[in-house]
Amino acid sequence: MDPVALFTLQLLNALSLSALLFFIALGLTLIFGIMRVINFAHGAIYMLGAYVGVTTQTLTGSFALSLVLAPLAAALLGLAFERSALTRLYAREHSAFLLVTFGLALALTEAIRLAWGPDPRQAELPAALAGIVFVLDEPFPVYRLVLIGAGAAAALALWLLLHRTRLGLLMRAASQNAAMTAALGNDVAAVRAAVFALACGLAALGGALAAPLFTAYIGLGTSVIIDAFVIVMIGGMGSFVGTAVGSLLVGFAQTFGNFYFPELALGATYALMIAVLLLRPGGLFGREE
């Protein structure tokens, strides 16, 4: 195969993986930005999104509907969880928050196992998305191009939310100084709840988008949350731009690492993280605290 074509295909593969990773890492970083804590349940929410997506599609035959219902279900679950359990924990030690979200991850994983059983679930892509296109005379799956578009659209939508809406303004203000944001008349607890629900919805959307490629299986959440942690560390905790750049770096390191140095593939992501953190301990776009 022509090396240029080969490289181009790998580039597109890397971008599509970056796009999927972006959905989950974005939610983690939004939550960290405003609550200063890591949500351990984020991988399980992503997995839930994949299962709800597959089932929606099986029952209704509509892939588009699965991309609506999965995030909606996860956002509602996230909202209920934030309002009932997390909202009491912000004033406490961070370890309480970590334990509770870790507990949710375990509970959710078991609930999924009970509800869907241990076997992987896969849904078919609709015909329009299942085809191939030719890129430099080489065949390439249409769906991966769709993923790239979806990732770019999510990045744009989030940027607009952060910079063009009042909720976005309050998210940025609260991440810089929550007490002062409240002292100017804003209900920061409501902002936190909205952010948590939004982040869960994004993760589930990522899961529903990933399901046709990877199938939905128990453990899907664990593998992806580790990549998401790495992205957030590389980009800088709480930084939107950093998360986008981190997703690209990790997507590229994994795709090209896999292809050109398969025996070192697993190490590529971690080597990247270590290199970045040695040079900039706060991450590429983070502030050192």
Next chain:
Amino acid sequence: MLALRGLAGGYRGARVLQGVTLDAPAGQVTAVIGRNGVGKTTTLRAVMGLLPGVEGEVTLAGERLTGRPPHLVARAGIGYVPEGRQVFPDLTVEENLRVGQRRPSRQWPPERLFALLPNLRERLRNLGRALSGGEQQMLAIARALVTDPRVLLLDEPSQGLAPMVVRELAAVLRRLAGEGVAVLLVEQNLRLTEAVADRILIMAKGQVVHEASAAAFAAEEEAVRHRWLTM
């Protein structure tokens, strides 16, 4: 306008406030002075609802505010200019102002605001972190004003400012009192205090221990300084 009655509370293991009672009437500047660590900042935080577990009572024109969360205290009509200014460093000046505006300000629309604090107008697109100390202070005041407060709490606004900027600040505070706002000013700077205050209260060990009109205070300043203010 604002009344504190027997406010008590503090931090884990330290009961900083031991029954703070004071009034801040509308149209006046009420100053609170006192040594480091007597609880001035803690008093303002308690009023704002930022200090959990406070005893006693805070009322605004007779309406009880005690126990409300900070955003509802602010909405009731209390503006807060905190110690250290606390502007949002990574928001622009314009965005800093918008955080306080759930709806456009009625009392302080842009023309009036920038007539009062002209330096901010040219800085609207700059980040909070890029402002000088004086500009940050004016921004902190502007940000509180656009919430349309009836009471303005200020915590050591003159700290770190050049004498000329302190004079500007004094003029701004007098203007606000002239507009009918109840200004409660915590300060260490006696010059600013004497220049703007109608009444001066002295705090020691978590209580108000002395109270005088500005004129009376000037007459007894030596004695007061010796008794409550020098270390």
